[in-house]
Amino acid sequence: MSRRSGILEFAVLGLLRESPMHGYELRKRLNTSLGIFRAFSYGTLYPCLKTLVANGWLIEEPGAAPADQPPATGRAVAPASSLAGRRAKIVYRLTAEGKEHFEELLSHTGPDSWEDEHFAARFAFFGQTEHEVRMRVLEGRRSRLEERLEKMRASLARTRERLDDYTLELQRHGMESVEREVRWLNELIESERSGRDQRRSSPGSEAQQNTAGETDGLPRRRGDTPPDPSDDTAK
Amino acid sequence: MSRRSGILEFAVLGLLRESPMHGYELRKRLNTSLGIFRAFSYGTLYPCLKTLVANGWLIEEPGAAPADQPPATGRAVAPASSLAGRRAKIVYRLTAEGKEHFEELLSHTGPDSWEDEHFAARFAFFGQTEHEVRMRVLEGRRSRLEERLEKMRASLARTRERLDDYTLELQRHGMESVEREVRWLNELIESERSGRDQRRSSPGSEAQQNTAGETDGLPRRRGDTPPDPSDDTAK
DNA sequence: AATTTCATGTAATTCGTTACATGATTCC
DNA sequence: GGAATCATGTAACGAATTACATGAAATT
Known part of the structure; x- marks a missing residue:
């Protein structure tokens, strides 16, 4: 019941799996930590959390600090008027x-x-996803994009000449972006194939820390930031 | 009254400005001709048209073929049971x-x-937009993206190490895409500057045909289609 | 003490989709 | 004459936002 869009539900469960959190923090993680995630508002998040609780997937605990600050001596955190x-x-x-x-x-x-x-949501949790599934998702995504490309090419061919330069440029740019993502997927699929099936559905309940791990089959890039020095003009 | 999202309204007006159309065709143009436009459904489009009519911005005409097939001799188009x-x-x-x-x-x-x-919608109608405005939009867009980049960089720096490789890769790819679009905008702004103010708000009511025009200040690309021959498998 | 940031929620509203219902036209 | 496509609409629903309302904690 209540198919709440999947995506938010999925992301919330995924994040909470790593560690318990309260709503406010959850939202920030949703917006920043995960790559592409659009900014969900509280008006979306809180009702969703209620639903997840109602489904028995989450429990609410009266908590103080969210897993960063250990409960320590027992005071100082939940200060005055008891936690009731x-x-x-x-x-x-x-x-x-x-x-x-x-x-x-x-x-x-x-x-x-x-x-x-x-x-994007699926990819964000690839760390806990089985190799098989990762492949399916990557390949599915790729063919989805290839379909899209075909349509764009067709439409472009059909309408040629009749469009002004700006519209044309917009389409060109759009296609290029899609082509680029296909290439990205190709790389990912490639390295997924070669770096066999490390990391099946994770053994313990802990999020795997992957400290300085080179274990993953991802295409490595050193020299990450492009050749564009001195652009940290904050303001 | 009834601020209908702007974007659809805007696109509809823009397309109809070029030539009258009926809803069905309009929708197709919305989905294909314009670069990025998401696919609006009829359930969205038709009510919107009604609203635009109610606002006095459009009129409905009982028409046969949409401006392609001239009314000609007066028959053959609206065939049997009169147009009443x-x-x-x-x-x-x-x-x-x-x-x-x-x-x-x-x-x-x-x-x-x-x-x-x-x-994307604004850009799609740059052909009828004044130079000044185009600049504002392009530059506004660019700084919007630069803000976004900053946030991404900050978040990336903050969370480093704590994320698994896939999440990291997702963020990296996201940032790269944004950086790429910034470069694209730079090019556009550049050529906008050099190719002064051709094409102010268009003189006549006709859409400018721009047949084989090199007049525009857009960065030209020959060798448009990537080195991928024989992909016209229409299926 | 006042302001900012953290934190949780609700009601009204907006935007848009799906599924349905209908009918005309064209192609085979 | 049957299928596919063209063409127009509506009602019910879905997802998410905005604006509002409240209050606790940390900072200045």
Whole structure:
């Protein structure tokens, strides 16, 4: 019941799987940590959390600091008027069912999975995804983009000449972007193939830290930032 | 009244300015001709048309073929049962007020204009936009993207190491895309500057044909289609 | 003490889609 | 004459935003 768009639900479960958090922090992670994620508003996030709780996938805990600041001596964190009545921070924690559900979502691939935002969300949690599934998603995405390319080419060929230069340039640029993403996917698929099946659905409940790991099959880039020095003019 | 999202309204007015059309065709143009435009459904388009008519910006005409096939001898097009009763094709035509309104939209730039979809729509009609405005839009877009880049860089620096390789790769790719678009904008702004102010708000009501024109200040690319022959498998 | 940032929520509204319902035209 | 495509619409729903309302904690 209540198919709440998948994407937000998925991302929330995925993030909470790594560690419990309260809504406010969750939102920030959603907007920044994950690559492409659009900025969800509180008006979206909080109701969604309620639903997830209602489904038994999360539990609300009256918590103080979100997993960074350890509870330590027992005071100082939940200060004055006991943790009972007042509206305190609510820390959301994934239940066993929630974890199971997320795992299921992770292993399931439908035609949605290739669409822009869905794909980004899937990719963001590739770390906990099985090799098989990763391949399916990457290849699905690629053929989705190739379809799109074909349509663009067709439309471009059909309408040629009749369009002004700006429209043409817009289309050209759009196509180039898509072509570029296809190439990116090719690289990813390539390295996915060669770097066999490291990291199946993760063994423990901990997020794998991957400290200084070169273990992953990703195409490495050193010299990350492009040759453009001195652009940190903050303002 | 009824601020219908701007973007669809804008695009519809812009397309109808070039030539009258009926809804069905309009939708196709929306999806293909213009570069990036997402696919609007009929459920969105038709009500929007009604609103535009109600605002006096469009008029519905019982029409047969949409401006391609000339009315010619008067028959053959609206065949049997006269053009009276039955639900016929409705051709939408821009009124004088509509044209005026569109022109106003064209010359107005708000902070919306830099956002992804808005920008694409604006760009698609740069052909009828004044040089001044084009510059504002391009530069606004660029600084919007630069803001975004800064945030991404900051977040990346903040979270380093703590993220798994896939998340990192996703962010890297996202940033690269944005950087690329900035470079594209730089080129456009550059050629906009050098190729002074050709094409102010268009003189006549006709869409400028631009047949084989090299007049525009756009960065030219010959060898447009990438080295990929034989891809016209229309299927 | 006042301001900013953190934190949680709700109601109204906007934007847009899906699914449905209908009918005309063209192609085979 | 049947299928595909063209063509127009509507009602129900969905997803997410904005604006509002509240309050606790940290900073100055």
